[in-house]
Amino acid sequence: xxxxRFEPRVVVFxxxxxxxxxxxxxxxxxxxxxxxxxxxxxMCSGRVSPEMVLKALADGADGVLITGCHPGDCHYISGNxxxxxxxxxxxxxxxxxxxxxxxxxxxxxxxxxxxxxxxATDFVEHIRRLGPLRLxxxxxxx
Amino acid sequence: MSDKVRVALYWCASCGGCEEAFVDLAEDLIKLAxxxxxxxxxxxxxxKKSDIEHLPDESIDxxxxxxGIRLSEHEEMVKLLRRxxxxxxxxxxxxxxGGVPGLANLYSKDEILRYVYVEAPTVVNPEGTIPKxxxxxxxxxxxxxxxxxxxxxxxxxxxxxxxxxxxxxxxDVVKKALDTLLSGKLPPKGSVLxxxxxSLCDECDLNKTKxxxxxxxxxxxxxxxKLDLSKCYLAQGxxxxxxxxxxxxxxxxxxxxxxxxxxxxxxxxxxxYGARALSYLASILDYDDEAQAEKVIEEYVADPAGWFYRYxxxxxxxxxxxxxxxxxxxx
Numbered sequence: 055x056x057x058x059r060f061e062p063r064v065v066v067f068x069x070x071x072x073x074x075x076x077x078x079x080x081x082x083x084x085x086x087x088x089x090x091x092x093x094x095x096x097m098c099s100g101r102v103s104p105e106m107v108l109k110a111l112a113d114g115a116d117g118v119l120i121t122g123c124h125p126g127d128c129h130y131i132s133g134n135x136x137x138x139x140x141x142x143x144x145x146x147x148x149x150x151x152x153x154x155x156x157x158x159x160x161x162x163x164x165x166x167x168x169x170x171x172x173x174a175t176d177f178v179e180h181i182r183r184l185g186p187l188r189l190x191x192x193x194x195x196x
Numbered sequence: 197m198s199d200k201v202r203v204a205l206y207w208c209a210s211c212g213g214c215e216e217a218f219v220d221l222a223e224d225l226i227k228l229a230x231x232x233x234x235x236x237x238x239x240x241x242x243x244k245k246s247d248i249e250h251l252p253d254e255s256i257d258x259x260x261x262x263x264g265i266r267l268s269e270h271e272e273m274v275k276l277l278r279r280x281x282x283x284x285x286x287x288x289x290x291x292x293x294g295g296v297p298g299l300a301n302l303y304s305k306d307e308i309l310r311y312v313y314v315e316a317p318t319v320v321n322p323e324g325t326i327p328k329x330x331x332x333x334x335x336x337x338x339x340x341x342x343x344x345x346x347x348x349x350x351x352x353x354x355x356x357x358x359x360x361x362x363x364x365x366x367x368d369v370v371k372k373a374l375d376t377l378l379s380g381k382l383p384p385k386g387s388v389l390x391x392x393x394x395s396l397c398d399e400c401d402l403n404k405t406k407x408x409x410x411x412x413x414x415x416x417x418x419x420x421x422k423l424d425l426s427k428c429y430l431a432q433g434x435x436x437x438x439x440x441x442x443x444x445x446x447x448x449x450x451x452x453x454x455x456x457x458x459x460x461x462x463x464x465x466x467x468x469y470g471a472r473a474l475s476y477l478a479s480i481l482d483y484d485d486e487a488q489a490e491k492v493i494e495e496y497v498a499d500p501a502g503w504f505y506r507y508x509x510x511x512x513x514x515x516x517x518x519x520x521x522x523x524x525x526x527x
Contacts, residue, residue, distance in 0.1 A: 104471035108513040125486065138486055140478035142493045147474060147500040150302060152518035193346070193515045 062116040062181040066093045066174070067102045071129040073121035073162040073170070080167035087171040088178040091119070099123070099159075100133025104144050107157055112189050117156050117181035119174070124161040134161070155184055201378060202257045204236035204248070205287075206277055208270035209297040209347065210263030213364035214288040215239045218260075220367045231378055236277075245273070248280055256281040258377055260360075264290040264297040264510065265348040269341035278354040283377070285389070289363035289459045291350040292388075293469070294510025296363070298347045301509050301516025302501060305343055349511045359388045363459035363507060366445055391444030393464055396456055399443045402428045411482035415496040418454060429455045430480070435503065440466075440473045459507050468513045470504035477504075 068074040074095050080087055092115075096102060099122025107118050120141065122134040141159040148154055158180075160173045207215060221228065235256055236243050259281040261274055278284055289295040300308055313319060313326045331338045350356050360373045373390030376383065383389070397403050406428040416433045423429060429436040429450065436455035438447075442463050449456055462469040477497075483489035497503070505512055 104474050105468050105513065108468060108471055112513040125484070132484075135484045136479055139481050139483065139489050139493070140475055142490045143474050143478050143497060143500060146493060146497060147470075147504070150499075150501040150517065151514050152520075153514070187518070189514065189518055192518060192520070195345075 060182055060186055062090050062178055062186070063114060064088075064091045064117045064119055064174075064178055064181060065110040065115040066091045066119045066121060067096055067099065067106070068093050068162070069099045069101075069122045069129075069133075070095055070097050072123035072127060072164050073099070075164035076121075076162040076166045076170045078167075079164065080170045083167050085167050085171045087174040090178045090181075091174055098128065098130050098133035099137040100128070100130065100135075102137060102140075104140060104147075107144065111153065111156060111187065112193075114190065116184070116187045117158070117177060119177050120157070120159045121162045121170075121173075122159070124163055127163065153187075153189075155180065156187060200233040201231055202235050202255065203232050204256045204259040204277060204281065205234065205239075206236065206259065206261045206273060207239060208261065208263030208274065208291070208350075209266035210288070210290050210295075212239070214262035214290075217288070217362075217364040217367065217370055221370060222367070224367075224371055228374065245276070248276055251280050253279050254282050258283045258285060260285050260287040261350055262287040262291050264295050265344065265350065265353050266297060266300075267341040267343060271344070271353055274350060274354050283357045283382075284350075284354065285358045285360060285373075285377070286350040286356045287360050288365055289361065289461065289507040291356075292359045292361050292511075293461050293508035294347055294349045295507050298349070298508070298510040298516075299502065299506070301346050303517065304519055305345055309343070346516050347510050352510065357385050358383070359386075361388055361391050361442060361460040362445060365390065366448060368446060369444055388442065388461075388464075391442050391460055394443050395463060396438035396441045396443040396445070396447065396450075396460070400428075400438055400447045400450060402426070402447075402450065405431065407431055410480045412480055413482050414492065415481075417498075423453055425451075425453055435477065437473055437504075440469070440476050457506055458504075461508055469508045470501070470512050473504040474500060 068077055077093060099120060102120050110118050122137055125134060128134040144157065148157055158177055162170050234241065236248055259277045261277065261284060265271055286292045290297055309326050314321055314324050327340060329340055329342055360369065362369055369390035376389050392399065410430050412433055414433060415435055418434060421432065421434060423432060423434065434455050437458040438456040441456050441458045442460040445460055462472060466472050483492055509516060
C-alpha cells in the first residue's frame with residue numbers, strides 16, 4: 055500500500071487458448087500492466103462458473119475480470135458464448151446484491167498483449183475508484 | 197420417566213407452515229405419539245423458556261427447529277435448545293437455507309422497518325412510529341428482542357446435525373425423516389433426511405417429454421402461458437428449477453401446474469444454489485449474439501435474486517445485499 059493508496063486485489067480468469075496467451079505476449083513484449091491482477095488460468099472461459107466469481111469476491115477480491123476468446127474463436131466452439139450469457143445474468147444479479155461494477159467480461163485474443171494491458175489497467179483503476187470490497191467482513195458481522 | 201423419545205419443536209422466523217407440516221402427518225401422528233414424548237412445542241403446548249432451562253443438558257433426544265434466525269430471541273432460544281438436545285434437526289427451507297424470510301437480506305434493517313411500519317400501503321401510522329428495542333412506558337423500561345442485521349440459516353448460529361428440506365416439508369418427507377431418526381440407525385452428520393440425493397427431474401413424470409437438448413428463445417412466466425400439464429415445462433419456455441434442485445418432494449408443484457422454485461435446495465456438494473441455477477439458465481438460453489443476449493436477459497429475467505435465491509440467500513456465498521463497510525446501521 056505504497057503512499058497509502060488503495061491497491062485493489064483483482065482476480066483474473068484467463069482461458070488457456072487465447073487470453074492467457076495474450077497476457078503472456080504482453081509479458082514477453084515487455085508491455086507494462088498493473089501488478090494488482092492475480093491471474094488464474096482455466097482451460098476455457100466456459101469453465102468459469104458463477105460460484106467461482108462469487109467465491110473470489112467473498113474471499114477477499116475487490117474485483118473479478120473474466121477473459122476469454124473473442125466470439126467465434128473459442129477452442130471448444132461455444133464455451134465463450136456460455137460464459138457471455140452467464141455474465142449478463144450474473145451482472146444483473148450482482149446489481150441486486152450491491153456488487154455492481156465489481157465483475158467484468160473482456161475478450162482478449164492471443165495476439166492482443168497491448169489490449170490486455172489496456173483492459174487490465176482500466177479495470178484496476180475502475181476498482182480503485184469503487185474502493186475496497188470487504189464482503190466477508192461486512193456480511194458476517196452482526 | 198418413560199422410555200419414549202423426547203422431542204422438542206420450535207419455530208423462529210417462519211410462517212407456521214412447518215408446524216402445519218407436522219399436523220399433516222394425520223393418522224401417523226397417533227402412531228408417532230406412541231413412540232414420542234413432546235417436551236416443548238410453543239405452538240401447541242403451554243410451556244415457557246424456563247421449563248427448558250431447568251432440564252438437564254442433552255436431555256432432549258431430538259429438537260426440530262424451523263424458521264430463519266431473524267431476532268436475537270431466536271439466537272438465544274436455539275442456543276438453549278442446542279445445549280439441551282442430543283440431536284438438532286433444521287426443519288424446512290428457512291432453517292435449512294434461510295428461506296423466504298432470507299430475501300430480507302436484500303434490504304437494510306432500516307429500510308425494512310420503515311417499509312413495514314410506515315410506507316406499506318396498508319399501514320396507517322401518521323406519527324411514523326417504528327418499534328424500538330428499549331422503550332420507556334410510565335417510567336418502566338420495556339425491552340424487545342433485537343432485529344439482527346441479516347437473516348441466518350440455523351447452521352449459521354448453532355451446530356446442526358440433520359436437515360429436512362422443503363417449504364414446507366411434505367408429509368411423506370417428514371415421515372421418512374422421522375422413521376430414519378427413530379430407527380436409531382443415524383446417517384452421517386449433515387445429511388439431508390427424507391429426500392432424494394438426485395435432482396427433481398429424475399423423479400418427474402414429465403421428464404420423458406423433455407427434449408434431448410433444451411434451447412430457449414424466450415422465457416415465459418407462469419401467468420403469461422397456459423401450461424400443458426403433460427409436457428416438460430422447460431420445453432414450454434417456463435423456467436423450472438427441477439434440474440438443479442434436490443428431489444424427494446414427489447413433484448407436488450409440477451403436478452399442480454407450477455414449475456419447481458427450488459425449495460428443496462441444492463444437491464450434495466453444491467455450495468451456492470443460486471449461482472448453480474443461474475449457470476443452468478445461461479446454458480439453455482439460445483442466444484450467441486451479445487447484444488441480443490443482453491437484451492433478452494434484461495427483458496425476461498426480471499428478478500434473478502428472487503428466482504435463484506428464493507429459499508437460500510442467507511446460505512449463499514454473498515448472503516445478501518452488500519451495503520458497504522461504512523455508514524452501516526448499528527446492530
